[in-house]
Amino acid sequence: MTRELSRSGAGPGRQDILEAAAVAFTRNGYDATTIDDIADELRATKGRVYHYYRSKADIFLDVVHTGMRDLLAEIRPLAEGDDDAVGRLARMVRTHAAMMMTRHAFQRVAVQAVEMRRLGQGPRYESLHEIVAMRDEYEQLFADVVAQGQREGSVRGTDPRLATKPVLGALNWITVWYDPDRADDGRVDRIADEYAEFVVGGLRKGDR
Template identity: 60%
Template sequence: MTADDDTAAHLPAPGRRDILEAAATAFTRNGYAATTIDDIAREMGATKGRVYHYYRAKADVFLDIVTAGMQELIDGIEPIAGNGGLDPATRLWRMAHHHAGLMMTRNSFQRVAMRAVEMRRLGEAPAQQQALETVIAMRDRYEQIFADVIDEGREAGEFREVDSRLATKPLLGALNWISLWYDPQRGDYNTCQRLADEYADFIVGGLRRSPR
């Protein structure tokens, strides 16, 4: 199985994927609270019956977007983090670059995935709570992947003596914020590459050991 095949295996089925793409756009435009199932269906050019065929509630759609968004991030950085042929600083740079790129090229999807504060407003249905616990576990796993590479860099003398788990907070905070301010309608491929380069340089540069 190729990396692309493995990523595809984690993605929602095509019927659900179409709904999630439409819902991500609607949630980004209107906010979670103001978006209705009718809005999602309208965004697809379909009836709400098509949405209800796959989902019982709006909260379930939201949680599926968050889960799929997190999986997309994990699938992208795991191969980079595990590439023992690269030094830790290079791996961290490429991980940050990939994350920054997704915040721009998958803007609506990742913007919704980053809106964890709105997850607290979801219902108390057991299935939703189970999905929420899954999302939290995925986020912890994602942070740990970054922390492990930072630890490797610290042990190799590339990075300063830092608390790796603590260091992931401002690192990912800066990257995630891109999804909130970046306007995909005004950017292009070259803009995305330049911004991702600058963010990756900034992150790795901030962790490097200062020359004595």
């Protein structure tokens, strides 16, 4: 039965619901989004939604999981290259920034989840641990590149973990202000380049 399918991206009927939910959650946030909102977005009714998902929290976690999995899939290979750290960092930033814009709905919901402290309560969702683990791995990818840059002498000395905070803050914040409906050709690339320049400048060792 469908209930038993593995989370995230599996199942044909589920995918539609996931996308509708991402849009709905992006519009109004988790609490203010009703199951009817999701059903409306789907052009269906509650019955359909509850056939595939047991609860609103389940849907939400699946959206978040999908968003983080996709982001990690893009960034991990870039972080693991063996060229110079600053170049890798620039590509990671550019790609993360671009994802916040091109996959706006899923990424905005994922960012929402990071901000929720109270996600810890409620029933024991195993997918919650997975999400926290992905977030930690993600942050570590950036911290490692920073540390690598320090060894290479191209990045100024700071605690690498602390250094990731403004970087990821700047990047994640894109989901707050960016409006995908004002899509303007070339805009995504221009913004992504600006972020890359900003972050690299902020971490590079100044020669003055």
